[in-house]
Amino acid sequence: MDLRGKKVIALGERDGIQGEAIGKVAKSAGAEVVLEVTHCFV
Amino acid sequence: MSSGRVKVSGARNFLAHTPGLVRYGSKPTREIQSSDTAEAEILAGLRGYGQAAAYLPNVAYLGGFPPDNMWDVERPWYNKNGEYSRRHPYGEIMPEDEFYGVMRAGDDFDLLWLEESFNDEVRQKLLDHPYWSEGDLERLDKGTPLSQIEEQLAPELGNLPMYLQSGRLIGVINRAHDLDASLFSDVLLENLATKAAAVMATKTLLGDLGVEADSIPYIINCGEEAVGDRYQRGGGNLAKAVGEVCGCTAATGVDIKAFCCGPNHAIAVGASLVYSGLFERVLVVGGCSLAKLGMKYQGHLNNDMPIIEDVLAGAAILLEKQDGEGPIIRLDSVGTHPIGAGGAQAKILEELVSKPLKKLGLTFSDIDKYATEMHNPEVTEPSGSGNVPQLNYNLIAALAVRSGQLERSEMQAFTRKHGMPGFSPTQGHIASAIPFLPHALEGISGGELTRVMFLAKGSLFLGRMTQMSDGLSFIIEGDG
Amino acid sequence: MKRTAEKAGTEDLIVLLGTPNADSTELYAITMTEGDPAWAGALAGVALGLPVYHVTENEVKSQVDPDIYDEEIGIAEMVLEIDEIRESAKSVRDRVAAATT
Numbered sequence: 001m002d003l004r005g006k007k008v009i010a011l012g013e014r015d016g017i018q019g020e021a022i023g024k025v026a027k028s029a030g031a032e033v034v035l036e037v038t039h040c041f042v
Numbered sequence: 043m044s045s046g047r048v049k050v051s052g053a054r055n056f057l058a059h060t061p062g063l064v065r066y067g068s069k070p071t072r073e074i075q076s077s078d079t080a081e082a083e084i085l086a087g088l089r090g091y092g093q094a095a096a097y098l099p100n101v102a103y104l105g106g107f108p109p110d111n112m113w114d115v116e117r118p119w120y121n122k123n124g125e126y127s128r129r130h131p132y133g134e135i136m137p138e139d140e141f142y143g144v145m146r147a148g149d150d151f152d153l154l155w156l157e158e159s160f161n162d163e164v165r166q167k168l169l170d171h172p173y174w175s176e177g178d179l180e181r182l183d184k185g186t187p188l189s190q191i192e193e194q195l196a197p198e199l200g201n202l203p204m205y206l207q208s209g210r211l212i213g214v215i216n217r218a219h220d221l222d223a224s225l226f227s228d229v230l231l232e233n234l235a236t237k238a239a240a241v242m243a244t245k246t247l248l249g250d251l252g253v254e255a256d257s258i259p260y261i262i263n264c265g266e267e268a269v270g271d272r273y274q275r276g277g278g279n280l281a282k283a284v285g286e287v288c289g290c291t292a293a294t295g296v297d298i299k300a301f302c303c304g305p306n307h308a309i310a311v312g313a314s315l316v317y318s319g320l321f322e323r324v325l326v327v328g329g330c331s332l333a334k335l336g337m338k339y340q341g342h343l344n345n346d347m348p349i350i351e352d353v354l355a356g357a358a359i360l361l362e363k364q365d366g367e368g369p370i371i372r373l374d375s376v377g378t379h380p381i382g383a384g385g386a387q388a389k390i391l392e393e394l395v396s397k398p399l400k401k402l403g404l405t406f407s408d409i410d411k412y413a414t415e416m417h418n419p420e421v422t423e424p425s426g427s428g429n430v431p432q433l434n435y436n437l438i439a440a441l442a443v444r445s446g447q448l449e450r451s452e453m454q455a456f457t458r459k460h461g462m463p464g465f466s467p468t469q470g471h472i473a474s475a476i477p478f479l480p481h482a483l484e485g486i487s488g489g490e491l492t493r494v495m496f497l498a499k500g501s502l503f504l505g506r507m508t509q510m511s512d513g514l515s516f517i518i519e520g521d522g
Numbered sequence: 523m524k525r526t527a528e529k530a531g532t533e534d535l536i537v538l539l540g541t542p543n544a545d546s547t548e549l550y551a552i553t554m555t556e557g558d559p560a561w562a563g564a565l566a567g568v569a570l571g572l573p574v575y576h577v578t579e580n581e582v583k584s585q586v587d588p589d590i591y592d593e594e595i596g597i598a599e600m601v602l603e604i605d606e607i608r609e610s611a612k613s614v615r616d617r618v619a620a621a622t623t
């Protein structure tokens with residue numbers, strides 16, 4: 001699975017790994033982030 | 043910056059057991075609308091007052107059992123029923139009928155009609171309550187005939203029937219406007235309930251401490267309700283409305299909103315107002331979150347548990363000028379989550395925990411207890427939401443490791459020593475750090491605790507105006 | 523979610539999860555592939571069929587700058603049940619692959 005050139009939906013959780021953090025990580029792997037969401041489990 | 047010491051004179055927690063209102067929680071409401079079987083399932087899954095009052099996390103929340111001792115009580119907790127009390131050191135668990143009475147007592151617009159015999163029953167019960175007197179209960183002078191209540195329930199009128207757990211119809215919440223969604227009956231129900239919970243927490247605090255209501259000059263409300271109309275959906279200042287019912291005739295107020303981080307912001311701001319000398323004392327209050335009743339009920343029923351999100355909560359805190367006695371909040375210990383910190387967990391925790399500790403020359407272990415997101419894991423785990431307090435404690439321990447103050451092998455012992463099992467109802471802002479306030483104050487006054495850090499978070503992203511979360515922390519310690 | 527998937531086109535679209543435990547990882551993975559599993563949610567009956575990975579899986583981690591990974595994710599990795607989470611995501615992918623072959 002190659003992230004380079006792919007489009008990413010980042011689904012995070014507030015007390016775990018937030019959407020923005022996933023987005024940064026995906027970008028560094030060469031992906032384009034089309035959606036960043038963070039959920040709140042409580 | 044000076045150390046800014048402000049006395050935290052007292053804190054109280056309040057619970058109302060409201061099985062009859064679970065149907066009006068956000069998730070139950072939607073499920074009842076979309077499924078033929080949901081209503082019956084929910085009603086069958088409700089538990090009685092005795093069980094809710096005996097429920098260990100509720101008892102701990104009200105000061106009847108030390109949270110720390112919950113480490114040694116094997117789960118599940120929900121099936122350990124036994125003796126129960128209504129009143130504990132930090133508050134009471136009020137039965138639903140009286141809570142409807144409290145809602146009515148604070149109802150200036152005749153939104154809530156109570157059936158006449160029920161009205162008289164609860165009026166008498168509230169007269170027997172130590173913190174209610176005849177003068178407070180004018181709105182309960184007379185109820186409404188059942189026939190008129192039934193007329194109000196014609197479907198096109200948009201009003202909501204009020205039930206007890208038994209199924210007895212005891213009233214109706216009337217919408218205040220035909221077209222303004224902010225004044226529909228569901229919103230008004232939510233707001234009246236929040237007001238009532240905040241009123242009870244306030245009355246308990248002032249009554250227990252023997253503080254005159256008219257000695258309060260400023261009230262800050264930090265709940266998650268939205269009081270308004272179509273032109274200003276979140277206009278607010280429920281603080282002042284709560285103060286009115288409680289006899290705080292010298293007070294004005296304001297609402298501070300920050301999702302679940304509201305209370306911590308409110309305490310920091312309130313303490314600053316006292317420290318500045320603007321007000322001698324400030325009352326911080328937060329009512330309940332009716333929307334969160336039965337939020338994870340499906341997970342509970344699927345695991346053969348009763349619906350344990352059947353309580354509404356409230357909290358009240360009194361801040362006063364430092365006087366050399368009693369626990370204080372240190373304004374120089376406030377940690378914030380600045381916008382530039384982004385969404386990286388490590389960075390957020392660094393701002394909220396590491397930075398304040400470093401500034402005060404403290405180590406992670408110098409904090410006896412951390413009060414974080416204290417949600418009862420028995421509520422959250424059955425629906426896959428995990429153990430939120432434990433996750434947060436693990437993160438603090440991991441931060442300590444990354445700061446070189448702890449070995450990885452010591453993480454578990456650290457969380458056990460400096461953390462607690464979650465015991466708070468999942469009532470939004472109520473669960474964020476502040477459930478442990480009354481316990482911390484008593485522990486510090488009694489010498490068992492030296493220093494407690496209160497660390498709250500807020501999910502701002504839920505409102506779709508920003509991707510960010512929020513957070514604020516402060517330390518409370520002994521004075522001297 | 524559905525709106526984004528439709529707008530972006532599902533070719534080349536990948537979901538990365540930051541869920542903190544195995545249960546929620548499974549739930550979200552199933553939702554993004556087969557549609558809402560248990561109840562009537564926003565994605566009920568909508569099989570997006572998107573590939574789903576947890577951000578801590580090696581397939582993802584190996585492609586990320588290690589400093590950035592550590593800064594954004596490092597601390598979470600220390601406290602989450604990473605093995606269970608990875609297994610959860612992988613098992614949903616395997617199930618979907620088996621069902622479509």
